[in-house]
Amino acid sequence: MLTLRYMQIGDVTQVVAIDKYSFETPWSARSYVYEVKNSNYSHMVVLALEEEKRVSGWRRWLRPFNGGNGAHRSQIIGYGGLWHLVDEAHISTIATHPQWRGRGLGEVVLAAMIRRALTLNAAYVVLEVRVSNIVAQNLYTKYGFYVVGTKAGYYRDNDEDAYDMRLNLHRDMRPALDERWRALQAKHGFRDLYTESQRPPVVP
Numbered sequence: 001m002l003t004l005r006y007m008q009i010g011d012v013t014q015v016v017a018i019d020k021y022s023f024e025t026p027w028s029a030r031s032y033v034y035e036v037k038n039s040n041y042s043h044m045v046v047l048a049l050e051e052e053k054r055v056s057g058w059r060r061w062l063r064p065f066n067g068g069n070g071a072h073r074s075q076i077i078g079y080g081g082l083w084h085l086v087d088e089a090h091i092s093t094i095a096t097h098p099q100w101r102g103r104g105l106g107e108v109v110l111a112a113m114i115r116r117a118l119t120l121n122a123a124y125v126v127l128e129v130r131v132s133n134i135v136a137q138n139l140y141t142k143y144g145f146y147v148v149g150t151k152a153g154y155y156r157d158n159d160e161d162a163y164d165m166r167l168n169l170h171r172d173m174r175p176a177l178d179e180r181w182r183a184l185q186a187k188h189g190f191r192d193l194y195t196e197s198q199r200p201p202v203v204p
């Protein structure tokens, strides 16, 4: 089942593989582990295809003690990073698996982070994007982000400029976003264990 949930340590290997494919300067596995385990400000999300493993024999009898969920195998379809500090929510990363692009799932990840930012009571969402990354810019403008400035030579690999983009959040946006969210859920049939869930506790 397609599931939106907080990123876990067990997801990092797959996330890093997608990251390497998607970015010129990918994050290290260590950075992801830090974001998931140790950062109080970080709300990392994954969209995963989850398959419940068949559990047989005596292990079946342990299922009620494991929350009734059994064991899961997850294929990561997309992921994103959201830092939240007081009024600001900052989208630190977003990507979808190359074989799953163009199906509306990057939109699900972005919409989830906007929704999470709203439930965290952030006042605005910001992000940086390469000036050449038209696909991502289209996705952001679809959700009302607009360019507020340019950071010259922001990307170290080729000195490319970044656009600073921003979306202001208002309580009165909620009904329209909720409606859009329900339409995405109806289209893709995912369960949402992220946008209104508690962040798993950090390890100090």
Ligand SMILES: CC(C)(COP(=O)(O)OP(=O)(O)OC[C@H]1O[C@@H](n2cnc3c(N)ncnc32)[C@H](O)[C@@H]1OP(=O)(O)O)[C@@H](O)C(=O)NCCC(=O)NCCS
Pocket: 022, 023, 093, 094, 095, 096, 097, 100, 101, 102, 103, 104, 105, 106, 107, 108, 128, 129, 130, 133, 134, 135, 136, 138, 139, 142
């Ligand atoms: C950016 C990214 C996350 C988009 O994910 P995706 O799953 O392909 O996107 P979706 O199918 O959900 O499309 C959502 C919107 O993105 C834009 N978009 C997607 N593919 C596009 C394309 N080939 N050309 C132009 N715009 C495109 C459109 O606005 C689209 O909405 P629409 O279908 O109503 O036109 C994905 O392309 C990716 O992982 N890219 C590499 C990493 C990256 O650049 N991240 C952004 C860093 S700032």
